[in-house]
Amino acid sequence: MSDTQNLTLVQAVRDGLHTELREDEDVVVMGQDVGRNGGVFRATEGLYDEFGGDRVVDTPLAESAIVGCAVGMAAMGMRPVPEIQFSGFMYPGYDQIVSHMARFRARSRGRFSLPMTLRAPYGGGIRAPEHHSESKEAFYAHEAGLKVVIPSTPRDTKGLLAASIRDPDPVIFLEPKLIYRAFREEVPEEPYTVPIGEAATRREGDDVAVFTYGAMTRPTLEAAETLAEEGIECEVLDLRTISPLDREAIVDAFEHTGRAAVVHEAPRTGGLAGEITAILQEEALLYQEAPIERITGFDVPYPLYALEDYYLPSATRIEEGIRAAAEYEP
Amino acid sequence: MTEGVFDRAYDDPVRVLDEDGTVVGDVPDLGEEELVGIYRDMRLARHFDGRAVSLQRQGRMGTYPPLSGQEGAQVGSAAALAGNDWIVPSYREHGAAFVRGLPPEKTLLYWMGHGDGARPPDDVNVFPIAVPIASQVPHAVGGAWASKLRGDDDVFVCYFGDGATSEGDFHEGCNFAGVFDTPTVFFCNNNQWAISVPRERQTRSATLAGKAEAYGFDGVQVDGMDPLATYKVTKAAVEKARDPSESRLRPTLIEAVQYRFGAHTTADDPTVYRDDDEVERWRRKDPIPRLERYLRSEGVLDDERVDRIEAEVETRVADAIEAAESVPRPDPRALFEHAYAELPPELEAQYAEAETLREKAGDAAFLGE
Numbered sequence: 001m002s003d004t005q006n007l008t009l010v011q012a013v014r015d016g017l018h019t020e021l022r023e024d025e026d027v028v029v030m031g032q033d034v035g036r037n038g039g040v041f042r043a044t045e046g047l048y049d050e051f052g053g054d055r056v057v058d059t060p061l062a063e064s065a066i067v068g069c070a071v072g073m074a075a076m077g078m079r080p081v082p083e084i085q086f087s088g089f090m091y092p093g094y095d096q097i098v099s100h101m102a103r104f105r106a107r108s109r110g111r112f113s114l115p116m117t118l119r120a121p122y123g124g125g126i127r128a129p130e131h132h133s134e135s136k137e138a139f140y141a142h143e144a145g146l147k148v149v150i151p152s153t154p155r156d157t158k159g160l161l162a163a164s165i166r167d168p169d170p171v172i173f174l175e176p177k178l179i180y181r182a183f184r185e186e187v188p189e190e191p192y193t194v195p196i197g198e199a200a201t202r203r204e205g206d207d208v209a210v211f212t213y214g215a216m217t218r219p220t221l222e223a224a225e226t227l228a229e230e231g232i233e234c235e236v237l238d239l240r241t242i243s244p245l246d247r248e249a250i251v252d253a254f255e256h257t258g259r260a261a262v263v264h265e266a267p268r269t270g271g272l273a274g275e276i277t278a279i280l281q282e283e284a285l286l287y288q289e290a291p292i293e294r295i296t297g298f299d300v301p302y303p304l305y306a307l308e309d310y311y312l313p314s315a316t317r318i319e320e321g322i323r324a325a326a327e328y329e330p
Numbered sequence: 331m332t333e334g335v336f337d338r339a340y341d342d343p344v345r346v347l348d349e350d351g352t353v354v355g356d357v358p359d360l361g362e363e364e365l366v367g368i369y370r371d372m373r374l375a376r377h378f379d380g381r382a383v384s385l386q387r388q389g390r391m392g393t394y395p396p397l398s399g400q401e402g403a404q405v406g407s408a409a410a411l412a413g414n415d416w417i418v419p420s421y422r423e424h425g426a427a428f429v430r431g432l433p434p435e436k437t438l439l440y441w442m443g444h445g446d447g448a449r450p451p452d453d454v455n456v457f458p459i460a461v462p463i464a465s466q467v468p469h470a471v472g473g474a475w476a477s478k479l480r481g482d483d484d485v486f487v488c489y490f491g492d493g494a495t496s497e498g499d500f501h502e503g504c505n506f507a508g509v510f511d512t513p514t515v516f517f518c519n520n521n522q523w524a525i526s527v528p529r530e531r532q533t534r535s536a537t538l539a540g541k542a543e544a545y546g547f548d549g550v551q552v553d554g555m556d557p558l559a560t561y562k563v564t565k566a567a568v569e570k571a572r573d574p575s576e577s578r579l580r581p582t583l584i585e586a587v588q589y590r591f592g593a594h595t596t597a598d599d600p601t602v603y604r605d606d607d608e609v610e611r612w613r614r615k616d617p618i619p620r621l622e623r624y625l626r627s628e629g630v631l632d633d634e635r636v637d638r639i640e641a642e643v644e645t646r647v648a649d650a651i652e653a654a655e656s657v658p659r660p661d662p663r664a665l666f667e668h669a670y671a672e673l674p675p676e677l678e679a680q681y682a683e684a685e686t687l688r689e690k691a692g693d694a695a696f697l698g699e
Contacts (some may be wrong), residue, residue: 028479059506059509060505064468064502065502065505067472068468068472068499069468069503071472072471072473072475072476073473073475073476075473076472077471077476078474078480095499099462099465101467105670106445107458108458108668109445111449111450111459113671167671244674244676256460
């Protein structure tokens with residue numbers, strides 16, 4: 001067994017970037033404050049000193065050019081890893097993401113490929129100022145040509161980041177900043193990948209299948225333990241990639257429970273919960289025993305933080321939703 | 331060459347030939363074949379343009395953006411590049427792309443709605459056409475940046491119009507190019523009109539070239555309808571990008587002052603927003619007769635050679651049209667190809683679903699034929 005380090009999720013991001021910078025000289029990390037400062041969350045700490053300012057690049061404050069320049073670099077075969085400091089600031093780069101990053105391969109009929117990974121911390125719960133807490137992953141999952149990866153553990157973070165950087169296609173890599181430092185896990189020191197597009201079963205159970213990802217994985221597991229005391233056994237699936245979705249794992253989990261809930265902090269309308277519900281309708285309708293519960297953020301602008309605990313699905317809301325799915329009788 | 335080109339006021343355009351083809355500036359060092367090549371490529375672009383508009387009118391091609399009037403800027407600039415240099419075009423630079431080796435049938439196919447027209451051949455250093463205005467500017471900076479990081483000496487020439495200089499991506503791209511000193515040449519085809527909005531409505535800046543001041547690199551205006559002047563300026567900019575001096579940054583912003591004789595696209599009617607007098611004034615600056623007069627006076631061209639070039643260009647465009655029109659409609663499978671490097675299972679399933687119905691209903695049900 002290889003050596004491991006006991007890392008937080010954000011340290012695993014840093015370790016993953018370090019490993020890929022070391023393994024492949026075409027990898028370039030770029031963004032605001034990623035160099036000398038080591039990133040506002042310390043996700044790039046020490047990388048500038050080790051790899052220099054040409055590979056760990058402090059850029060001007062301009063999201064569209066950060067993404068757009070990475071598009072040009074990737075078209076030339078480099079593997080840029082641009083960072084947007086908070087996902088709430090991705091919108092100035094949105095045209096570059098959807099008009100070019102997502103479709104450069106398709107619109108050049110395969111002449112150009114964009115092996116780039118756009119990283120951003122996302123999600124709420126850290127008492128942050130306005131525009132620092134949103135979950136807009138559905139925007140990117142809706143966009144053909146992108147892959148969208150959201151880890152929830154340090155070990156997965158390093159492996160999924162490596163898989164994203166090595167992938168021939170562009171990846172949006174969203175990091176749940178609420179759990180950047182929430183817990184530690186043994187993370188292998190050596191390079192490894194965790195495959196994009198595969199969900200992980202975090203808890204087994206036969207009563208309700210619960211689908212979630214990112215920072216909501218922990219309160220979902222917490223709720224599952226509480227419900228187990230009441231005799232409700234949940235199967236909890238951490239999706240890890242929301243585009244492409246692991247449809248097979250989603251359907252399998254539903255087939256042996258017949259009941260399901262989806263938990264995400266993003267707003268409900270147009271969110272991933274609707275997509276997962278549709279998959280279950282299409283592929284496992286006759287297994288269904290209860291309405292599928294969507295336990296999500298509300299369809300309101302993300303609040304200032306005095307109210308964010310009411311906005312975000314908490315263990316209490318998650319328990320209540322799963323209980324409804326478990327106890328439903330026609 | 332560099333000094334004379336860059337050390338001048340922003341509103342003092344570099345000129346070589348006047349409207350009559352008389353020499354008014356230093357003629358760049360070009361051999362007879364190169365000079366004739368520029369003339370021939372301008373004739374090719376002009377003839378192609380006329381045929382393309384006509385194909386659109388006959389319903390044989392979709393909406394098309396004409397370039398007539400802009401050949402001097404496109405051909406002169408592209409002729410100044412070395413083999414490995416790249417051009418990053420907007421949607422009107424067909425002439426520049428041909429100079430770089432893009433087969434004209436590719437351009438026709440693209441505007442006929444075939445995806446394959448958007449794929450430049452592997453040995454042609456042309457980025458895919460970018461439709462969203464100025465969005466290609468950061469790509470040209472990123473590509474050049476990659477070239478610099480890898481120690482290559484490829485230069486990236488980015489084309490865009492006067493309207494693009496109002497976009498954020500123009501500013502952000504130029505700003506990055508200055509900060510990271512990338513080997514990028516920003517070539518602004520200032521054709522006076524962004525569809526119906528005149529140049530004066532884009533900015534209070536007296537020149538577009540002068541915007542370079544804000545980024546710390548050289549800006550220069552050139553008579554964009556003088557192919558020898560655009561060649562000369564681009565050559566100097568490319569040389570500086572490849573081999574910078576200590577006192578100057580690699581990037582250059584070139585404002586090529588010119589005019590589009592025709593519509594913005596075949597879907598546009600320019601008589602709504604501009605006068606015929608204005609068009610006529612600019613037509614007198616037409617780059618093609620201008621260079622022809624000069625080359626005739628130098629004894630490089632005569633009637634016989636001009637006729638031969640005309641016949642050659644006509645054949646080439648006719649062949650390209652025939653080649654493009656003989657390409658069959660792509661198989662629907664092409665919808666799914668290249669969305670990703672490998673087709674994900676869900677897209678395989680969507681393709682299978684589409685194929686099943688297509689087999690059942692027949693192509694006619696989809697195509698309305």
